[in-house]
Amino acid sequence: AQSVTQPDIHITVSEGASLELRCNYSYGATPYLFWYVQSPGQGLQLLLKYFSGDTLVQGIKGFEAEFKRSQSSFNLRKPSVHWSDAAEYFCAVGYSGGGADGLTFGKGTHLIIQP
Amino acid sequence: DVKVTQSSRYLVKRTGEKVFLECVQDMDHENMFWYRQDPGLGLRLIYFSYDVKMKEKGDIPEGYSVSREKKERFSLILESASTNQTSMYLCASSFWGNNQPQHFGDGTRLSIL
Numbered sequence: 697a698q699s700v701t702q703p704d705i706h707i708t709v710s711e712g713a714s715l716e717l718r719c720n721y722s723y724g725a726t727p728y729l730f731w732y733v734q735s736p737g738q739g740l741q742l743l744l745k746y747f748s749g750d751t752l753v754q755g756i757k758g759f760e761a762e763f764k765r766s767q768s769s770f771n772l773r774k775p776s777v778h779w780s781d782a783a784e785y786f787c788a789v790g791y792s793g794g795g796a797d798g799l800t801f802g803k804g805t806h807l808i809i810q811p
Numbered sequence: 812d813v814k815v816t817q818s819s820r821y822l823v824k825r826t827g828e829k830v831f832l833e834c835v836q837d838m839d840h841e842n843m844f845w846y847r848q849d850p851g852l853g854l855r856l857i858y859f860s861y862d863v864k865m866k867e868k869g870d871i872p873e874g875y876s877v878s879r880e881k882k883e884r885f886s887l888i889l890e891s892a893s894t895n896q897t898s899m900y901l902c903a904s905s906f907w908g909n910n911q912p913q914h915f916g917d918g919t920r921l922s923i924l
Contacts, residue, residue: 705851728910739815739901739915740854747910786853790909797909798844798856798869 698723700789702802709777710810717772717805719787728790729770730799731761735783743785746770757781782809814838817902817916825924830889832919834902840914841907843885845869845877848899848918860885861907892923 699722709715721727728747732740744755751763761772770787784806788799818833836843842861846854846869856869858877866877874896878886885904889896899920903913 730912732915737917739917740903740913742912742914745910745912798846798859799909799913800856801846801854803851803853 698727698789698791698800700787700800700802702785702787702805704805705803706806706808708808708810711779712776715772715774715777715781715807717785717787717807719770719772719802720768721770721787721789722768723789723791726765729761729763730788730790731755731759731770731772732786732788733757733783734786734804740786743772777807777809779809779811782807815902815904815914815916817900817919819919820917821920821922823922823924824889824892826893828889828892830892830921830923832887832889832900832902832921834885834887834904834916835883836885836904836914837883838904838914839882840904841882842905842911842913843879844903844905844913845875845885845887846901846903847871848901854901857887894923897921897923 701720730745731743734740746753746763784804786804787802790799814837816835844859845857860866860879876888901918902916905911905913
């Protein structure tokens, strides 16, 4: 069975500093990979996705993520965080076969921005 | 923009009641999903549907059922609500295919007293 691990439950970063959120997955084939952000009281918003091709993908709000097959990782990065980036971030993986299965989500990383 | 609308943001019900959570999407998506979100556990899939009247169990279907009579509407039903079903419930939809991103509603925070 596929699984997703986000090793950091909480991360605190100073405003203007760089950010990296870690995500590791377990899956036999190349997965479909997603990062979502959830602001307080809201649903999840898609930041970016990876299916194939260039392993560095760009998303919304200035985020990017890099797929590393050798490390089974899909880490999210941002060069300079803003106070509005404080939120919960979820990594998710989908099967590369089939067409109608739910995603498997990590447990989330809570990002705190210090002024 | 895709719009996924959940009928209630907050809901309070009593133990033993039959509870309906409604979700409507406006993008003609084939797939619809119900997740439950709990602190420290992330999102867990309850049920999903890939077509009208079709449904598949997710990871935690016990105590729940679903209904999809129309393509745009997917209902989650708690047959006899229990306190351990107090949670945030998120509905999502997508086009057919696991490479399609899922679009989420704002969630329903359900409290069972």
